[in-house]
């Protein structure tokens with residue numbers, strides 16, 4: 001390969017950068033005084049120092065006060081300090097700026113000379129969106145014009161420069177191709193060097209607005225969501241604590257999968273939860289949850305109990321359900337309107353009317369029991385403020401009586417009696433008032449019964465008629481009955497189901513509110529199509545913010561019986577400020593695999609645009625017809641061995657359900673020739689084993705090669721769920737896809 005004319009110069013620059021990083025790291029670790037010595041030690045032998053013009057950079061070098069986090073990211077960046085270079089001349093300026101873009105920034109604080117520019121800085125848009133020639137970019141609301149004179153990619157591996165490529169009019173395709181053709185052993189890697197324009201726009205879209213992204217399988221949704229977090233945290237690094245950010249992911253398996261990418265992006269402090277984990281934390285209560293096996297049971301054709309449950313799930317996630325809860329809450333609020341004024345002894349300290357006004361109007365924005373606390377404090381203050389007056393009032397009254405008795409013209413005996421009586425009464429009344437001061441408020445507050453959220457939730461289902469009323473005619477009697485009885489039955493077993501969690505969180509937020517530590521300021525949800533209206537609304541209500549990033553793909557909506565079948569309602573009713581964006585290109589799979597998967601979309605009753613694969617060709621998918629168990633074992637093992645020999649690293653065998661997966665696992669395990677692992681929901685993915693998993697658990701994951709197997713369970717063209725599950729399976733591989741089964745039709749392939 002011919003070497004780039006600037007290869008040596010770029011190598012020197014890399015050498016300089018690395019050494020400089022060493023100095024900074026060492027200095028930050030040791031002490032200020034050490035800095036100069038370190039400089040001499042490291043740069044002492046560099047004869048290119050002057051000719052390269054680097055000396056200037058060093059003269060003003062000062063001590064870098066670095067945080068541990070900065071130091072850590074610098075250390076991590078040492079093997080690959082940057083990935084691209086852009087030469088930029090601003091309009092009206094003579095001096096050209098030579099910018100090296102990397103995963104972190106490194107600059108001299110005094111002269112602001114940047115040695116490495118962070119990919120998240122505004123000027124990095126020059127690399128992601130600019131072409132050689134005239135350009136402009138925006139930073140802090142201002143537009144800057146200029147000219148890109150050079151755009152260059154620098155391939156660095158283990159700290160060594162391996163290739164230099166100038167890109168002029170073309171995009172970053174070549175590097176993208178390289179990166180996509182690699183094996184997926186690193187799982188979700190960072191893609192900062194190859195972020196595409198359409199992706200860049202989403203990563204950098206207005207940070208003060210929610211965003212909804214509908215993206216095809218493999219279009220980089222997960223990757224982009226993580227990079228947007230990284231961008232957000234960088235942008236607000238001085239004001240925002242990453243711990244206030246939260247990722248909601250579909251399973252622990254998925255969290256484990258993405259968490260590898262987090263430290264690389266400097267966002268490891270971001271909280272990560274599944275929805276049910278978060279709800280339990282937010283309401284401060286561990287719940288016994290019914291096993292969530294609706295999806296699997298729905299796959300059994302003609303399972304009417306499962307269909308009924310799916311109907312209930314749909315209702316519990318719907319907007320109508322929110323209205324039911326709101327109507328119920330109205331009733332609950334009514335119980336907090338006092339009938340009587342607040343008295344301490346005979347003194348009226350607060351009228352019921354005023355109480356209601358404040359409670360319902362002034363403090364409406366607070367959760368119910370926070371309002372009640374406020375009212376209690378207010379009354380308490382009234383008591384305190386009037387305490388002295390009330391006692392003095394009683395004393396004054398009796399003192400006057402006493403005076404009258406003392407100075408009356410009555411018989412001494414009679415007078416004495418009157419005086420004693422007045423004194424006794426005074427004592428008695430003062431004590432009465434004092435007791436009233438102590439207990440009146442407590443007694444008054446007793447009329448407001450405070451129950452735990454879960455009890456309120458349970459009570460909602462006690463009366464079917466009432467439930468119907470809350471639904472305001474929108475729910476047929478049969479369904480109201482069904483749902484009430486279904487939940488009563490759950491509660492008898494002290495259980496809840498996943499679909500109850502959204503409503504419970506919503507109710508809790510309205511009644512008690514969620515405490516500060518559990519209220520995220522920014523929430524990122526992957527696989528958002530699987531969440532219901534109620535779940536998303538409850539998260540928004542609980543955290544009291546609409547700052548959400550939702551990424552998902554409706555075509556992979558295998559939980560659509562409870563999730564979403566369009567983004568519209570969510571955008572209109574929950575996130576009206578949201579930006580909506582689409583990603584249609586797929587970066588994961590080859591053209592051959594994607595073309596095959598695209599055919600499935602035609603069977604779905606929605607209009608999905610075809611997914612466009614980024615042009616990368618590979619081996620076409622293949623079908624192998626098999627008869628008996630031995631056949632399966634033999635062929636699968638043969639294929640795996642062959643693929644290993646081709647330098648592919650991660651493999652998955654994906655069956656339709658857990659039942660088939662288990663059976664196949666047993667077969668392969670008994671055979672003992674190849675290490676296999678049956679993946680369960682809560683587990684992490686081993687790096688060195690072939691995993692067997694059911695289709696629905698594979699969502700969001702990717703592997704070099706996928707072997708789609710049908711032992712006893714076929715996919716059915718007339719079942720929407722089956723089509724989506726197969727679509728998910730077929731869009732998991734990066735490079736190879738193979739089908740093994742009895743008949744082609746079992747995989748809907750012609």
Ligand SMILES: Nc1ncnc2c1ncn2[C@@H]1O[C@H](COP(=O)(O)OP(=O)(O)OP(=O)(O)O)[C@@H](O)[C@H]1O
Pocket residue numbers: 176179180188189191194195196199215216217218219220221222223224553556587588699700701702731
């Ligand atoms: N700009 C890019 N440069 C290099 N690789 C990319 C780029 N964008 C995406 N990829 C790769 O494409 C693959 C798919 O990305 P990702 O898993 O984020 O997609 P997704 O939309 O979340 O997929 P799914 O819908 O299947 O969950 C990953 O291997 C990712 O690294």
